[in-house]
Amino acid sequence: MIPEIGYAATIVAFGLALYGSVTSAVAGRTGRRTLVASSERAAVGVLVLVTACMLLLIYAFLTFDFSVRYVAINTNRGTPFYYRITGLWGALEGSIILWTWMLALYTLIVVVQYRRRHPEFYPWVLSAMMGIAAFFLLVMTIPAPPFERLTPVPPDGRGLNPLLQDSGMITHPVALYLGFTGFTVPFAFALAALATGRIGDEWMTITRRWTVIAWYFLALGLLIGGWWSYHVLGWGGYWAWDPVENAAFMPWLTGTALLHSVMIQERRRMLKIWNLTLVILTFSLTIFGTFLTRSGIIGSVHAFTQGSIGAFFLGFLALVLLTSFSLLAWRMERLKAQGELDSIFSRESAFLLNNVFLVAATFTVFFGTIFPLLSEAVRGEKVSVGAPFFNLVNIPLFLGLLILMGVGPLIAWRRASADNLRRNFLVPTAVGVAAAVLARALGIANSLVLLCIAAVIFVTGTIVLDFLRAARARRRSGDGWAAATLGLLRRQNRRYGGFVVHLGVLVVALGVAGSNAWSLHTETTLARGESVELGGYRLRFDGLRGSEESNHFKVTGTFTISNGVGSRDVLYPAKKFYAQEQNPIAYVDYRLGLIEDVYLVLGDFARDGSQATIKLQVNRMVSWLWLGGLVLTLGTGLAILPDRRKTA
């Protein structure tokens, strides 16, 4: 009975979303207030029904209702409690529910926040958001129904993919989807701006905070994904330019571009068309990402083709692209810029260059991702594009972005004077160059890493210098250092929040450069009692033992690790054998550190425990990625606080 109720709720919710979308569009044209009220009630109804669907599916998971196909595939009686709930978003149908639920939630927040404040925009925003929700509900109804029955009912389920039974996988999709769905709000406002013809700065001012939040969750989702990849997959890395990763990275890149280019529109009334284009692109890329990962058109070992779902997403993508860009073309005459670029040496041009780099990076990633398809269409040959291509093109772009990160916020608007340049950049440049020279003297030969160090120190220098100057100015008016710092962060939270976010990105950049330049690894077979040495560590193989766990068989190795200082530790990497998996799953053991991680993977082993093949890595500075994530969180929090300057 429960699955039938869930399915009925899905259909009703689809009807309501479609109704709400149409009525508020009509209200947008005619200005009939009662119609808006009606579609608001529909929005509430959609949220209630989708919430019910989600709870019903969770209930089916908790009660092992294997008559529901999705439950049978994604859980079994041995699955631990937490993973029975998170099994909800372990595969396609459930993640569509989660997505739709977040969208419905965001829609309601928009209703609560804006119903009385932007009477011209609001009906169109509501219409766009409910139209998008209607699409996702259509997907839940036809190509990916989560409540589909399975006959005959199996005695036990297949179980959640063991790789997904990890804390990183509980949070990663949630963060990522909050980011993806978050970009729906700016997109809806952009459409409303185009539909009403009110293409001033209003839509942008309203959506800035939304864009920041969506951007942040996407960044967080990417970092958690990296963490998951690092400690679960057992290859010792966190990023591989896989199509699925690229899918989430592309909207993050255009979102970053958007966050910067709106500032030019705010200050100089330029780039109106460009900003709308970026919003449309960012939202389209979130849909494209879902299409890419769910349609199976790009070759992947996991080729999860899911019936007709790819066609649905492609159709929707086509609709979004054609409608929004046609609207943009139609309104283009009204979008003429008022400001003009005065000088190459100005903040505008630094931001423009930042946009060029970010969009170029997006294009590179896009091109590399779809190239296998292009090649097959043109030459009839499947090829794969690997990390070397992406790195070759992107590393210079990212280095350029790092340097711009220091220049952009401090160079003057319109035209920088020689004095402005000297005052802000002389000392940081000198410190950056000195740092690179020092690093070279310490034995770092990799020129890319040296450049990265110079750039990071340069940018840090500009931020510190700016902050010190501002704090000193406040101190002159009588505050102590602490009060001055706090006062700055509170009164100019947007500026300094942005700076803290930049610091977070710098920390991540150092982690990326460091881990690529200095990590060590070795692969070897050890007999019991034998040792191997790497990077100042000595690792001894002490033995193996097998154990029967709730849903798998586990072979655990015991290894003692010691370094010259005499500190000692025991690592327990393991291999897990799940009945439903072809290959055993590696369980990595590691010791994390600020400077280096010791990372141990158990490979093959002799059944009698006499020897084991291992992969030992000393990964340097990987922790800086996670640390950077924390700094990013602080900065974003600061940046979205209500702006105090107006009330001060």
Place this chain on the structure above:
Amino acid sequence: MSGARRWVRWAIPVAAIPVIVLLAYGFRTDPRAIPTPLVGKPAAAFSLKTFDGPEISLAGLRGRVVVVNFWASWCYPACYEEAPVLERGWRAYKDRGVMLVGINIQDKEEPARQFLARFNHTFPNAPDPTGRVSVDYGVYGVPETFFIDPAGRIRAKHVGAVTDEIFSANVDRLLAERP
């Protein structure tokens, strides 16, 4: 605004079209068509002890059309969908000299036996305890089905659930080649 400028602004929406067409082309490619270099090659010999007891070996089946199906009890839903198809195919063709062998891989004995009992399979089924046979056949995932001609060569491979049409088309083709 001049005529040329009027056209230029429609460039972006028009530019989106080829991208969409290319993506749509992606549907024509089959991600499940995982090519196997084994087609046309002699099928690897195996000798396994069936669930019922007796040994079954490929060498003993030379001269007959052989269908080898790799399956597992945990493989929802594909193995469950094709299970009745296999039994129907076996009953329809066994009198014409066709042999069907099920090989159970990456599984535990208890659920595998329950699976066989549930679908009332009457053709020989054997576990592959060391995984050796599935490695020899390059099995990528379950279910996979290999069609072997009387000379012992692999002639076709099907990934995913077998349907009645696929089963009989392949078997008929190989039967027709027999002198």
